[in-house]
Amino acid sequence: MRGEYKVPGGKLVAVDVEEADGRLSSVAISGDFFLEPDAALEDIDGALVGMAATSTVAQLTQVVESVLHEGVTMVGFTPEAVAIAVRRALGHATRWEDHTFEIVHEGAESPAMHMALDEAMAEAVGAGTRAPTLRIWEWGAPAVVIGSFQSLRNEVDPEGAERHGITVVRRISGGGAMFIEPGNTITYSLTVPASLVEGLSFERSYAFLDDWVLGALSELGIQATYVPLNDIASPAGKIAGAAQKRLASGAVLHHVTMAYDIDADKMLEVLRIGREKMSDKGTKSANKRVDPLRSQSGMARADVIEAFKNHFRSRYATVDGAVTDAERARAAELVDLKFGTQEWTARVP
Template sequence: MKDTWLFVDSGHCAPSFNMALDEALLNWHSLGKIPPVLRFYGWEPAGISVGFFQKVDGQIDLEGARKYGIELVRRQTGGKAVLHDQELTYSVIVSEEHPAMPKSIKEAYLVLSKGLLEGYKELKIDAEFATPGSAGMKTGSAVCFEEPSWYELVIEGKKAAGSAQTRKSGVILQHGSIPLEIDEIKLFDLFLYPSERAKERARKAFGNRAVAINDVLPSAVSFEQAKAAFKKGFEQGLDIDLQPYELPPLLLEEVSILEKKYKSEDWNNLRERKEVHQP
């Protein structure tokens, strides 16, 4: 018999709400109030999320973000900065003790990313898992989509989806970005470079390292179409049934409280952070 997980379709929400809801769902799952969760969402307004460790000063162009109306938020998970704009975002919340979850962070990535792989198959896109041999050279860039990590999805060697994972209170939280389109001009206007020439060189090189869904399909896929494909993909890849879940008032109250943290400068602009689980 297949395992039943909750499916949360929260639509397009503010960056602070998106991060607060992921944390609240993790808390509820850790307390045994809800089973594992798959959540799909978008961002309104667009956001740039920075990794738990990542410095903002000297890396992120806050003035550029304001110019575009993009809000900055710090994730619980590590990794590099991600522009969340024309994309489908997913999050998975599941206990570390779940029988399908390996103890190794790297291997848990592989298990959970099977849902992404099957989602791309639903869209007739030939994607595969990144491995150290296929990931290419490390760039040292602050931009997430410049280089894939273990078991992230690549299309013809280009990074197609970025994910990050942490473990807290016995629960795995993995969330990630599935771009439908990438606005390279906007993206690189959000990062600081020593000169305009350096920025332009980085932007041109980026095209050889990252790809979006609508770059490889003959007809553009909408947010709703991508959501349907990846929902089916996660059901197949993880061998689960998804049950729609309406967020109860008590959970939304917790989200409202947590959202204050994700809106605060103290949280979003801290320069140094202690170790967090990353592969």
């Protein structure tokens, strides 16, 4: 059995394993990584032989680390990367290539409906009734989206929100507040089975699931990088923020909002915490725009989105898809019971 794992920003680790009586009877690690001294590779292979086929990534990582003496140097990979490749070989984890992804890009939705569609479609992925999905959002109204655990009163100025017609909604993932203006942001959700990030910590899974969009940005001439824990930035500054939720059903929801061309003055009138963050960056001038994607790519928003979709298609097996009637009905129910209610929006006052 063979498993592979490409380290985000690093090298490919491959492993061929044989299993007998519930244990690893043969292990051969290979890849385009760098390792010194050469004999360390045999030590790693030997350490893994005899491990239970049900061993976790943490257990496999620990046994690899146990044979790495002080003089061993690993470049482009880690003990954890070896462990993930082993788990994939044993069928406990999947690769991007094991899935066909739906790309869903439909018309504008209300902020509450977007929150609900995320949950409904993640439920469907977890239940196996939907393939892994990349969904591009179109916004029907300006909004502030706060994280699951944020304080409503600490994040949002209600007078500023009312003055600018801003709808405030709360999502199911953690992280910080997002200021949204239709046409001035790019938001997408990547919903995948948990097997794709099996064994990855939250931090590593952010980098893993953001890797494709870094490639898309590079094709547009933007040299973006992942900045732990959940940001994407270029030398000119922050481009995007991500948030993630792992559902008990077995799905992982990873969504990202990118600034295309945002009115910073308006944002500061609506987001309380934003005033401190922006003042730290020296952003105080009138009519300031936050426009990394527009200014750095020189492209229209719609063209940037098409470039993103085309890059995703070039990397993975994809089909064009749509929200199903059942998913839309479930989302409408979630709007009524949860995302459209003050009880949910103000659940952390």
